[in-house]
Amino acid sequence: MDNKERAVKTYDLIKNGDTEQAKEILITDKRLLEFITPFGTWLHVAARAGSLDMVKFLVEYGMDINTNEGVPKSAPIAHAASVGEFSIVQYLYDRGAILDVSDSSRNPLFSAIYGGHKEIVEYLVNQGIDISVQYTGENIEDMDAYRYAKEFGQTEIADYLKQKLNEKVQKRVLED
Numbered sequence: 001m002d003n004k005e006r007a008v009k010t011y012d013l014i015k016n017g018d019t020e021q022a023k024e025i026l027i028t029d030k031r032l033l034e035f036i037t038p039f040g041t042w043l044h045v046a047a048r049a050g051s052l053d054m055v056k057f058l059v060e061y062g063m064d065i066n067t068n069e070g071v072p073k074s075a076p077i078a079h080a081a082s083v084g085e086f087s088i089v090q091y092l093y094d095r096g097a098i099l100d101v102s103d104s105s106r107n108p109l110f111s112a113i114y115g116g117h118k119e120i121v122e123y124l125v126n127q128g129i130d131i132s133v134q135y136t137g138e139n140i141e142d143m144d145a146y147r148y149a150k151e152f153g154q155t156e157i158a159d160y161l162k163q164k165l166n167e168k169v170q171k172r173v174l175e176d
Helices: 003-015 019-028 030-034 042-049 052-060 076-082 086-094 108-115 118-126 145-151 155-175
Strands: none
Touching: 003 019, 003 030, 003 042, 019 030, 019 042, 019 052, 042 052, 042 076, 052 086, 076 086, 076 108, 086 118, 108 118, 108 145, 118 155, 145 155
16 A cells, blocks of 8 residues: 555544554554645544544644644644534643634634534633634635624624623723
8 A cells, every 4th residue: 555545544544433543554654644634634634523532642642733734724723623523622722732813714713603613612712812803804804703703693602702802891991
């Protein structure tokens, strides 16, 4: 089996939850760990597949949890947030994942909002992610997390974010 075939097999194994076989392949051929799929590194693939076991293995094996790859080009925490994998978001954050707000496509909060995952939104807000940062891009103009949630019809999330923004403003007023 050549490298491309091993990569395809590894991808399929991770995606289908057969982590033991995927681990065997990666341990046997360490060069394969460097392979970048169209979806990102193996860590991105495991995060999207919801395989906490595989994510833990890859992190312990030394994969960089803050590598921006895949579509969108973001870190594994954003990929996990987009598909509602709370335990993976929490695990990655606890291991030092950066809450990157430099671009809307890298922002795990926007990923969670887009996916409609309120529990992850609340978790990220409680970890201190900046909810007031605004983006202007191809399809958005001066849009913060609240406006983004409204734009995508995530009313429950939008209400929560509006409340948090109001609390932030009230806190600033009291401090002044």
